[in-house]
Amino acid sequence: MKKIFASANAVIAISGGIIVLLGYFIDALSGFRFFLLQWSVILAGVAVLVGIGNLFSVHLQKIRQGKPGSIYSVVLLFFMLLTAIACFTPALKPFQGMLLDGIMLPVEVSLIAVLAVTLIYSAIRLLRVRSDLSSILFLTTVLIVLMGIGPIPVLGQLPVVSDWLRPFISTVLATGGARGILIGVALGTLTTGLRILIGVDRPYGGK
Amino acid sequence: MTSTGLAGLGIVVLVTILLAFLALIHRRSPFSFRSIPAFWRVRRAASLVVEDGTRLHVSLGNGSILTPAGASALAGLSLLRRLAEFTSLSDRPPIATSGTGLLNLLAQDSLRTAHDAVVIDETFDMNNARVTGFTPLAYVAGVMPAIRDEGISSNVFIGNFGPEVGLLVEAADRQNAAVVAASDSLTAQAVLFPSSSETIIGEELYAAGAYLQSGPAHAASLVVQDILRWLIIVALIVAAGLKAAGLL
Numbered sequence: 001m002k003k004i005f006a007s008a009n010a011v012i013a014i015s016g017g018i019i020v021l022l023g024y025f026i027d028a029l030s031g032f033r034f035f036l037l038q039w040s041v042i043l044a045g046v047a048v049l050v051g052i053g054n055l056f057s058v059h060l061q062k063i064r065q066g067k068p069g070s071i072y073s074v075v076l077l078f079f080m081l082l083t084a085i086a087c088f089t090p091a092l093k094p095f096q097g098m099l100l101d102g103i104m105l106p107v108e109v110s111l112i113a114v115l116a117v118t119l120i121y122s123a124i125r126l127l128r129v130r131s132d133l134s135s136i137l138f139l140t141t142v143l144i145v146l147m148g149i150g151p152i153p154v155l156g157q158l159p160v161v162s163d164w165l166r167p168f169i170s171t172v173l174a175t176g177g178a179r180g181i182l183i184g185v186a187l188g189t190l191t192t193g194l195r196i197l198i199g200v201d202r203p204y205g206g207k
Numbered sequence: 208m209t210s211t212g213l214a215g216l217g218i219v220v221l222v223t224i225l226l227a228f229l230a231l232i233h234r235r236s237p238f239s240f241r242s243i244p245a246f247w248r249v250r251r252a253a254s255l256v257v258e259d260g261t262r263l264h265v266s267l268g269n270g271s272i273l274t275p276a277g278a279s280a281l282a283g284l285s286l287l288r289r290l291a292e293f294t295s296l297s298d299r300p301p302i303a304t305s306g307t308g309l310l311n312l313l314a315q316d317s318l319r320t321a322h323d324a325v326v327i328d329e330t331f332d333m334n335n336a337r338v339t340g341f342t343p344l345a346y347v348a349g350v351m352p353a354i355r356d357e358g359i360s361s362n363v364f365i366g367n368f369g370p371e372v373g374l375l376v377e378a379a380d381r382q383n384a385a386v387v388a389a390s391d392s393l394t395a396q397a398v399l400f401p402s403s404s405e406t407i408i409g410e411e412l413y414a415a416g417a418y419l420q421s422g423p424a425h426a427a428s429l430v431v432q433d434i435l436r437w438l439i440i441v442a443l444i445v446a447a448g449l450k451a452a453g454l455l
Contacts, residue, residue: 021219025212044273044309051308051338055349058337068356108344115370118377122402129404138400178393181409185391187435188413189278191428194223196281200230200424201416203284203313 009204017197056080079103145169222431229427238426245387245405246418249286252361252385253293261360262299263290264353266375267314268390269306269346270367279391279412280310283365284317285425286415290363291321299358303336305366306346311338347371351378364388365412368395376402389415 016036023033059073079099086096123142126135148166151157195201208216232238256263267283270276287303294301300322303314314336322331339349351374354362362379364372368390376399379386388399389407399406407415410432416425449455 022216025216026208040273044271044307047308047312048341049308051311051341054308054311054334054336055338055340058334061334069352072352104345107348108342111344111348111371111374115373118373119370119398119401122373122377122398126401129401135401181393181396183439184410184432184436185279185412187432188282188410189275189391190222190435191226191431192278192281192285192413194219194226195424195428198223198226198424200226200422201281201285203281203288204316 006202010199010202013202013204014197014199021197052080141169222435225431225434226424226427229430230423233423233426233430238430240414240417240426240429243407243411243414243418245389245407245411246415248385248405249290249363249387249415250293250419252363252387253290255385256294256299256301256361257297259360260298262297262358263294263301264357264359264362265290265301265303265314266350266362266364266366267303267305267310268364268366268368268372269341269343270310270391271307272309272313276367276391277310279389280305280366282413282415284310284313285421286363286365286419287314288317288321289416289419289421291318292325295322295325300332300335302353302357302359304339304346304350304353305336306338306340306343308338310366311336343369343371347374350375354378354382354384359384361385362387364390364399365407365415367391370394370398373398373402 019029020033020036023029023036056077059076062073063070063077083096083099086092086099123139126139144161145166147158148161157163192201196203229238253263255261265283265287267280267287270280272280287301291301301318303318305311305314315333318336319331319333322329337353339353340346353359354375355378359379359382362375362384364375364386365388368375369392372388372390372395376386376388386403387405387407388403389412390396390399391412396406396408400408413432414429416422417429446455
């Protein structure tokens, strides 16, 4: 039974993928492509609900087993239920905005602030973790770009660095390098997609 | 069909034929690839978790499968499946975290398939693959406690991340856990370079399957990428020459 199920999954995934891909190139198939894409959007919506269920289940399991940090799971489940009640009760609509603007956004902003400190710390200890030519080049570039990006107290704009070196690094060297990496990523995306399309890679189960 | 559509279809057909042909060649005489230390470290990490009874964590990021960013997540799923096969016999099975519902379903399926292939008498815990949050920062905030509390000794971050991946690397560092990280996003790569000791840059992310012996098609796809890269280089040089000569 499992084998039949896995084979059916593969047939649906491969045929669906081929039709969507051909729909990009053949006009006659583009209508059917949109139809399949609409289905996939609905399925993605259902998957979000399944994901919320998974989040709930993971934290409930953590509380039941008394794992370390399970108090945070209690807080998470409490606010999860509170948000659900606020979403489904029209009278509590203002409260929904308060949960988002008063709790979610400030917490995310504070995480970004922590991230800024973390990045500075990582840059400082880079040479200790990895002392090679690429690290030295990385740090030198960071320093040049930072020095050229804004006026330095007392000195103001640095003549050559601000006018020529920083623009040259960011518009020529960095852009060229970024495009090279993006071309590589695009080629990787193409071959990964085709591997799944011909059924060699099956992230949906089966061998 | 427009000429652009025809060219696109031609490229897809050419790449598919090349993939199949090179996979056949690889079966007869395997291709050899340059050494990428990060993948060697991934294999070592997988062996270590089995030996010392700790846990491996694979973070798949929050790229939607319905967008081009999903390809990096698919490469991550392929790596997850392979690593799960290596480590399913460990006392503590691997966990996978993701930031979208679809990706989580696929991660659950990958882990279950690997579990069924290796372990017979234990039931599979679906919560080993979990969603930790639906926005990038909520996702990271949910993964950090897992890194701290679940006895994880090795972390593989592979998929679509933003700069917030720096927080994950920092959380793993605090636990003295090994980190191998790869992302298709340039911003994340820039953050990972100073933060992590083993960063996989650019398209090396898609080479994971080939370096972990996931099959001939993975090795063939690396060679196809190289062939296409050379074709693009030649096309760029020719186009630049023609432009300089005033013919384009």
